[in-house]
Amino acid sequence: xRCTCVCVCVCVCVEALRPYGIGVATGEHAHNxxxxxxxxxxxxxxxxQIDSCRLAGxxxxxxxxxxxxxxxx
Numbered sequence: 001x002r003c004t005c006v007c008v009c010v011c012v013c014v015e016a017l018r019p020y021g022i023g024v025a026t027g028e029h030a031h032n033x034x035x036x037x038x039x040x041x042x043x044x045x046x047x048x049q050i051d052s053c054r055l056a057g058x059x060x061x062x063x064x065x066x067x068x069x070x071x072x073x
Contacts, residue, residue, distance in 0.1 A: 014044055025049045032056065033063045040071040 014024050023046030030036055031054050039045045048068040055061050 014046075023047055027051075027064075029054070033060055033067065036064045037067055040067055 017024065024044070025047035026045050027036055027039065027049045028051045030039070030050070033055075036048065036050075040048070048064065050061065050064055052061050055064065
């Protein structure tokens with residue numbers, strides 16, 4: 001899978017923090033479910049932090065919740 005520049009930067013942070021048991025929470029500046037999907041697929045985040053005002057309504061919010069649940073388990 002080809003990562004975006006943001007995913008690569010976050011992945012570097014994740015690898016640096018993993019030995020210390022620190023998880024990365026991000027996503028508050030993501031505008032749609034596609035960005036969340038890229039972050040989740042690349043294991044770039046451990047905590048999905050959405051900003052419901054930036055996403056495009058309840059359907060988009062629900063899809064991010066469901067994706068986070070899928071990648072969590």
